[in-house]
Amino acid sequence: MELDSYLLIDFGSTYTKLTAVDIESEEIIATAKDITTIENDIMIGFDNAFEKLQYQLKGKEVNFVKKLACSSAAGGLKMVAIGLVPELTAEAAKRAALGAGARVLNVYSYDLTLKEIEEIKNSKLDIILLAGGTDGGNKDCIIHNAKMLAESGIKLPIVVAGNKVAVDTVDKILSDADMFYKITDNVMPKLNVLNVEPAREEIRKIFMEKIVEAKGMKKAEDYTSGILMPTPAAVLKAARALSQGTDKEEGLGDLVVVDIGGATTDVHSLADGEPSKPGVTLRGLEEPFAKRTVEGDLGMRYSAVALWEAATTRKIQKYLNDKTINVEANCRYRAENIRMVPKTAEEIKFDEAMAKAATELALERHVGVLETLYTPCGVIYSQVGKDLLEVKYLIGTGGVLVHSENPASILKAGAFDETNPTYLKPQNPECLLDRTYILSAMGLLAEEYPDMAVRIMKKYLVKVN
Amino acid sequence: MKTLVIGVIGSDCHAVGNKILDHAFTQAGFNVVNIGVLSPQEDFINAAIETSADAIIVSSLYGHGEIDCRGLREKCDEAGLKGILMYVGGNLVVGKQNWEEVHARFKEMGFDKVYAPGTSPEITIADLKVDLKVED
Numbered sequence: 001m002e003l004d005s006y007l008l009i010d011f012g013s014t015y016t017k018l019t020a021v022d023i024e025s026e027e028i029i030a031t032a033k034d035i036t037t038i039e040n041d042i043m044i045g046f047d048n049a050f051e052k053l054q055y056q057l058k059g060k061e062v063n064f065v066k067k068l069a070c071s072s073a074a075g076g077l078k079m080v081a082i083g084l085v086p087e088l089t090a091e092a093a094k095r096a097a098l099g100a101g102a103r104v105l106n107v108y109s110y111d112l113t114l115k116e117i118e119e120i121k122n123s124k125l126d127i128i129l130l131a132g133g134t135d136g137g138n139k140d141c142i143i144h145n146a147k148m149l150a151e152s153g154i155k156l157p158i159v160v161a162g163n164k165v166a167v168d169t170v171d172k173i174l175s176d177a178d179m180f181y182k183i184t185d186n187v188m189p190k191l192n193v194l195n196v197e198p199a200r201e202e203i204r205k206i207f208m209e210k211i212v213e214a215k216g217m218k219k220a221e222d223y224t225s226g227i228l229m230p231t232p233a234a235v236l237k238a239a240r241a242l243s244q245g246t247d248k249e250e251g252l253g254d255l256v257v258v259d260i261g262g263a264t265t266d267v268h269s270l271a272d273g274e275p276s277k278p279g280v281t282l283r284g285l286e287e288p289f290a291k292r293t294v295e296g297d298l299g300m301r302y303s304a305v306a307l308w309e310a311a312t313t314r315k316i317q318k319y320l321n322d323k324t325i326n327v328e329a330n331c332r333y334r335a336e337n338i339r340m341v342p343k344t345a346e347e348i349k350f351d352e353a354m355a356k357a358a359t360e361l362a363l364e365r366h367v368g369v370l371e372t373l374y375t376p377c378g379v380i381y382s383q384v385g386k387d388l389l390e391v392k393y394l395i396g397t398g399g400v401l402v403h404s405e406n407p408a409s410i411l412k413a414g415a416f417d418e419t420n421p422t423y424l425k426p427q428n429p430e431c432l433l434d435r436t437y438i439l440s441a442m443g444l445l446a447e448e449y450p451d452m453a454v455r456i457m458k459k460y461l462v463k464v465n
Numbered sequence: 466m467k468t469l470v471i472g473v474i475g476s477d478c479h480a481v482g483n484k485i486l487d488h489a490f491t492q493a494g495f496n497v498v499n500i501g502v503l504s505p506q507e508d509f510i511n512a513a514i515e516t517s518a519d520a521i522i523v524s525s526l527y528g529h530g531e532i533d534c535r536g537l538r539e540k541c542d543e544a545g546l547k548g549i550l551m552y553v554g555g556n557l558v559v560g561k562q563n564w565e566e567v568h569a570r571f572k573e574m575g576f577d578k579v580y581a582p583g584t585s586p587e588i589t590i591a592d593l594k595v596d597l598k599v600e601d
Binding site: 088136283373375377 | 516
């Protein structure tokens with residue numbers, strides 16, 4: 001009997017990971033991975049992984065009805081965000097880009113200078129996101145910046161998501177210069193109001209239509225039904241479906257996903273983040289319901305030294321419960337041996353301590369902050385960012401968590417800490433583990449079978465204590 | 466339509482007056498960008514820049530407005546908002562002080578209009594229409 005299945009592919013920065021899903025029984029029938037071969041032919045890595053997959057599927061008649069892919073290969077989707085005021089439209093553009101699954105290499109504010117244009121030219125970028133001005137507000141900045149980009153000779157796709165009143169002028173400037181660009185809704189149409197989804201969608205479309213091929217992945221594209229989105233966008237999509245639910249499936253409610261990788265730790269929160277306690281004033285630019293932050297200095301291998309610098313020896317030793325271990329040396333070793341797989345008990349213990357430090361810091365940087373103000377009106381609480389105190393689920397993914405013996409203890413390092421009560425981290429979350437490493441695959445599956453993707457995630461995300 | 470940035474400055478959380486002004490100015494035909502309470506000077510300026518505002522209207526109710534407002538005109542100059550219309554009102558000082566002196570101090574800080582406690586929004590609206598050359 002033939003098993004109709006989907007083949008879900010993640011062309012990761014290090015590994016090409018395959019997930020085979022039986023769409024009748026809604027089961028993961030096999031997973032496999034091999035090193036991503038982006039230098040010459042991406043399909044070599046794929047073929048190696050596929051061979052392993054076939055071996056696991058021996059004896060089963062599997063018919064892959066569809067193949068969907070996501071990718072963070074070739075450095076991932078690299079972008080810059082350009083806006084007007086740093087805390088306002090520049091920040092809004094940054095949030096749009098992060099949520100689209102991009103690596104935001106830089107954020108620019110106010111009028112671009114020639115030096116900044118040079119910087120943009122010299123960074124190996126994929127897409128530029130251009131914003132600035134609320135609708136009906138400041139026009140000069142976005143028009144100036146469009147002119148600078150048009151005159152610079154930069155031939156990169158641009159997503160224009162700024163003041164709608166400036167759009168006609170920007171349109172003419174960019175089309176006269178023969179640039180490839182798409183115009184969409186303002187990322188900050190009114191003061192402090194965020195509208196990132198239209199920009200995210202345009203970024204994703206350009207990713208599919210232009211970037212994938214530019215990165216030498218045309219063969220992969222031809223083999224599949226398309227490389228639909230950057231990997232982090234797939235993870236965010238899976239998290240959103242799991243949180244909000246779908247047409248037939250109930251969601252889990254507010255949740256946070258922590259993805260600890262070799263180079264970065266990503267945090268995705270799916271929650272409105274409104275104040276959970278009375279009498280709190282919410283301030284600042286709105287945060288997106290689906291919020292992604294990326295900590296480029298918190299990683300297990302490539303960024304191990306940066307992690308040590310950010311966390312300090314003291315913090316890592318606290319998690320090790322051992323002041324004799326040489327933290328710096330261990331971190332430097334990992335940074336120089338990025339393929340290291342921990343084997344001894346000491347190596348495992350050190351990895352776990354690093355993971356705890358990464359989780360603690362990444363959550364601290366992601367969540368909202370409560371400020372206590374002593375004013376003539378009495379004590380007032382002011383909140384900037386999301387209140388995630390009441391978030392019910394903390395979901396972990398990434399190699400160190402998936403292979404750990406005690407993933408809950410790593411995740412709990414990201415929970416609310418009484419000694420630092422101003423950081424609105426989840427107080428009492430249930431910890432779930434993406435043991436089968438399926439989040440990005442489920443994000444892909446959700447494109448076609450959202451209910452099934454949620455059901456599978458509910459089955460395969462394991463509760464850990 | 467002319468754009469106004471309104472808000473309550475400093476560590477001041479009095480919200481009711483702010484809502485009343487929002488409503489009154491909107492009814493009078495202005496595009497109101499309300500940054501709310503507890504607003505530092507930077508929030509007024511950032512909002513004015515992004516929205517290309519024509520005027521900044523600062524409210525202060527808790528009596529410590531002088532310290533909070535000091536330097537705002539200079540910051541506006543620095544931020545490319547040279548000459549932007551700036552009004553201030555509310556309960557600008559604590560305790561009983563000579564209004565003429567208070568008025569003079571705030572005018573010296575760079576405010577175009579300084580309003581005494583109890584000023585009705587209608588007066589401010591009339592002044593705005595004159596200063597911003599709005600035809601009725």
